[in-house]
């Protein structure tokens with residue numbers, strides 16, 4: 527499938543300044559992220575639920591709302607949306623209908639009976655992407671575009687999974703990559719980057735220090751900076767999680783989405799997808815309520831949310847086993863917080879112990895071996911259902927953003943602790 531791109535320009539997410547999308551751009555002159563804008567009328571003419579049915583089972587099936595095509599692809603996207611009936615039944619709810627007995631498939635038909643709880647609980651299992659995380663989505667788009675724009679070498683700081691994904695797509699694109707990561711990043715992330723032929727730089731510090739290293743070296747080394755939100759296309763790849771939900775729910779969206787938030791690109795991307803869908807006339811003004819789930823040891827967004835602030839403060843001494851959530855100063859803070867407000871969402875944090883426990887629950891109840899980041903959403907769902915914020919009739923999606931197979935250190939700790947009930 528090859529068609530002209532519908533991208534018309536890049537636009538600053540903060541000040542609205544416009545940029546030519548046919549040349550390389552990173553941040554706006556005001557320092558904030560740029561977003562790709564499309565001719566959505568043209569996109570909507572050929573992108574329909576019916577037209578995509580027989581397209582390839584990768585995220586590139588949504589080509590009309592992506593930057594370019596053909597792409598550097600490893601088969602990313604179209605991850606399973608699992609109806610988590612056993613986990614859902616184990617979640618205590620308050621509110622009307624909590625004892626009714628039925629269960630429903632993604633498209634809404636009844637498939638049998640269960641014991642109440644959250645009957646329409648689904649898990650979008652991003653661990654099944656190439657390199658085992660949703661980071662593949664962002665990197666297929668960013669690396670494809672970087673290659674087209676003539677990049678000679680790619681570089682990014684990483685908390686772990688983004689580095690592995692960048693290294694893999696750079697290898698597939700035939701481009702060198704430099705991955706800068708904290709020295710205590712999970713061993714599997716280091717190994718995969720090395721296996722893909724990337725140069726790995728380890729620093730004693732956090733992803734924010736790694737980001738500074740890339741920023742300081744990129745010009746003299748000639749690197750194309752693929753850092754989170756410092757180029758416009760990783761968001762484009764990640765927004766396809768929103769398009770897939772719409773497709774997998776038969777042209778509808780869920781009521782609540784729980785998303786584990788580090789840099790926030792997934793959350794920003796999905797909200798962007800929903801805005802595009804509204805502009806294409808697919809949905810109305812209502813939105814899924816977005817929930818940002820963070821680790822108690824690094825929760826800048828939760829702190830800002832609780833303090834009713836529009837921006838987040840740098841989170842000092844960030845520490846959590848969920849390496850992907852160790853992002854103390856997310857560049858997209860304004861966007862994330864405004865999206866939580868606009869969708870009537872919320873933000874909450876969970877402890878490392880809770881994540882380890884929830885990982886075992888998810889594995890033993892649903893057969894999903896999750897990253898601690900993904901497991902965090904289970905705890906958040908329990909808390910929100912118990913408080914009545916989520917009601918038992920609602921359709922709820924938890925994102926398992928990565929596979930547990932790359933978190934040997936965290937899983938060893940989880941399996942040493944008390945068994946899951």
Ligand SMILES: Cc1ncc(COP(=O)(O)O)c(C=O)c1O
Nearest residue numbers: 788789790791792850899927928
């Ligand atoms: C498994 C996993 N989940 C979640 C995140 C956070 O992602 P985002 O930047 O989209 O908030 C990361 C980031 O590294 C991750 O690796």
Ligand SMILES: [Zn+2]
Nearest residue numbers: 538541554556
């Ligand atoms: Zn700007």
